[in-house]
Amino acid sequence: MNTPVRRLATIMLALMVALMGSATWVQYVQADALNNDTRNSRTLYREYNNARGPIVVAGEAIASSTPVDDPFGYQRSYANGELYSAVTGFYSVVNGRSQLEKASNEVLTGDSDQLFFTRVRDLLTGRTPEGAAVETTILPAAQEAARAGLGDQQGAVVAIEPSTGRILALVSTPGFDPNELAVHSTSDASAAYNLLSVADGNPLRSNATQERYAPGSTFKLVTAAAALESGDYTSATELPAPVELDIPQTSSTIGNFGGGGCGSDPVTLANALRVSCNTSFAQLGLDLGEDAIAEQAERFGFGDDSLTVPLPVTGSVFPSELDPPSLAQSAIGQRDVQATPLQMAMVVAAIANDGELMRPYLVDTVRSADLTVVSETDPERYSRPLSEENADALTEMMVGVVEDGTATSAQISGVRVAGKTGTAQTVEGQPPHAWFTSFAPADDPQVAVAVLVENGGSLGNEATGGQVAAPIARAVMEAVLGG
Known part of the structure; x- marks a missing residue:
């Protein structure tokens, strides 16, 4: 065989190997990813030909x-679509899926390995295949x-629900109507x-x-937990509480909300949380150090x-x-600290x-x-962020916030409520976010809540977490306790 023929044969062999490798890659390695790609209309057409399982709330x-x-064979429809849009998401022939429609797609379509024997039974009996029902943990009264x-x-x-992790309410506004x-x-x-x-x-x-x-001042719960867990602080430990705190390495200062003081100087850790004293918690953050707060947050x-x-x-x-300026601001939930409402509920x-x-968890x-x-x-334990003793101490500190601190609007008659407000500065020129985190009853917690209202909601620059977010949390807690 002469040299040109050998070269041609080598090239042809290489092309055949490349073709076979490409086909194997697409048909085997990428098969699941391509099948589950929300842009794959063939998958959606195939799914629409079988009855998709329902997503269920309280039966x-x-x-x-x-x-x-x-x-298509079947039409997907949503009851109270806007109310539950953050839970269900959407299922669309051209736009794919989101939220539970995406996360639980395999069981909703019946394709999950969990349903293998169900598929075999349907095949043997001639029964029309149907997807499984996904029953959620949502409590309608709390959601509403x-x-x-x-x-x-x-x-x-x-x-x-603190004792199990069951998500009782999950709402995002603005919502949307998945039926569209x-x-x-x-x-x-x-x-x-x-x-x-x-859309806006x-x-x-x-x-x-x-x-x-x-998260603003709701993050002070993390800083307070770090202080208690260090063993160097109790709720009665006194902290400096100047009207303004000079920040090391800068000419800037940190002040308190409204430019006032914190009732006394020094102030106990419990009272610093009760009145949400920025200067005390910024100094506490500097004293604890980055590692202690970061480990607690983790x-x-x-x-x-x-x-x-x-x-x-x-x-x-x-x-x-x-650096010290960043640490002082981070200890009070500002600077580059970022949290989802789910995180603050956790x-x-x-x-x-x-x-x-x-x-x-959302699926029961x-x-x-x-x-x-x-x-x-x-129910599964995620972690133990603090000891029972320190959790009890922090609970009593949070009760003080609601009884005669920054969150009196969260009070529920006959129920001890534990809470923490937050008013988080955003970009310059924009009103602050209003936060409130809480649980009740404080001595036998049945529900923990985090509320975020972007840019102060209806009150804009005049908003505080106690004014705007706390009444929403109170209504949700009352709905759970009343149920």
């Missing part, structure tokens, strides 16, 4: 599929109270999606789990980029490599549960079409 389907006389409380304001509410995206007209579905994607407040993203905000869940409930949750952030849920943080049970339980979520 009622909030997302369901019914037979229709068109090429959260949505009503937010009203036309942009923000989010998350409520958690579920229509089978591709042009109408695309038009609806395009309008929502540019980005309604297609959940403020509760996907967006991060400066135990509460900050920095976890892999958390799912099963909705993916954007990781919250406590910054690193802080913080108070841990305090409420004697210092033990349970992993939050998965049932096949014949109501057989396919899987149930068992």
Whole structure:
């Protein structure tokens, strides 16, 4: 064989190997990713030909599929779509899926390995395949109270059962109506999606789990926990409380809300939390150091980029490599500290549960079409951020915040409520975010709540967490306790 022929044969062999390798890569290695890509219309067409399982709240389907006389076979529809949009998300022939419709897609379609024997049974009996039902942990009364409380304001509410991690309410405003995206007209579905994607407040993203905000003074709970856990502080330890705190390495100062003092100087740690004393907590942060606060934040869940409930949750952030000015501001929840409302609900849920943080979850049970339980979520410990003794001490400090501190508007008659307000500065020229985190009853916690109202809501620059966010949390707690 002469040289040109050998070269040609070598090239042809290389091309054949490349072709076979490419086909194997696409058909085997990338198969799952391509099948699950929300832009893959073939997958959606195939899914639409089977009855998709419902998403259920308290025994009622909030997302369901019914037979229709068109090429798709079934129509997805949503009851109270806007109320539950942060839970269900949408399922669209041209726009794919989001939230639970995406996170639980395999069980909703019946394709999950958990449903293998169900598929075999359907094949042998000739029964029409159906997806499984996803039963959520949401409590309707809490969800409705959260949505009503937010009203036309942009923000989010998350409520958690501290002892289990069950998510009782998950609301993001503005919400949207998933029915507009579920229509089978591709042009109408695309038009609806395009309008929502540019709408004020980005309604297609959940403020509760996907967006991060400066937590402001609600982060003082983390700093206070770090102080108690260090063993060097108790609720009675006195802290300096000047009207203004000189920040090392800069000519700037940190002041208190409204430019006033904190009632006395020095002030106990308990009273510093009660009146939300910025200067005390900024100095406390400097004294504790970056490592102590960062480690405490991490135990509460900050920095976890892999958390799912099963909705993916954007990781919250406590910054690193802080100089003294940055550390002082970070200790009071400003600068580059960023947290989701779910994260702040986890913080108070841990305090409420004697210092033990349970992993939050949104799906309680998965049932096949014949109501057989396919899987149930068992409560699972996520971490222990603080000891029971220190959790009890921090609880009493938070009760003081509600009884005669910055959160008296969160009081519930006959119930001891523990809470912490936050008014977080944002970009220059924009009103602050209003926060409130709480749990009740303080001596037997049944619900922990985090409320965020973006840019002060209806009160704008005049807003505080106690004025705007605390009444919303109170309504949610009352809804849970009344249920």
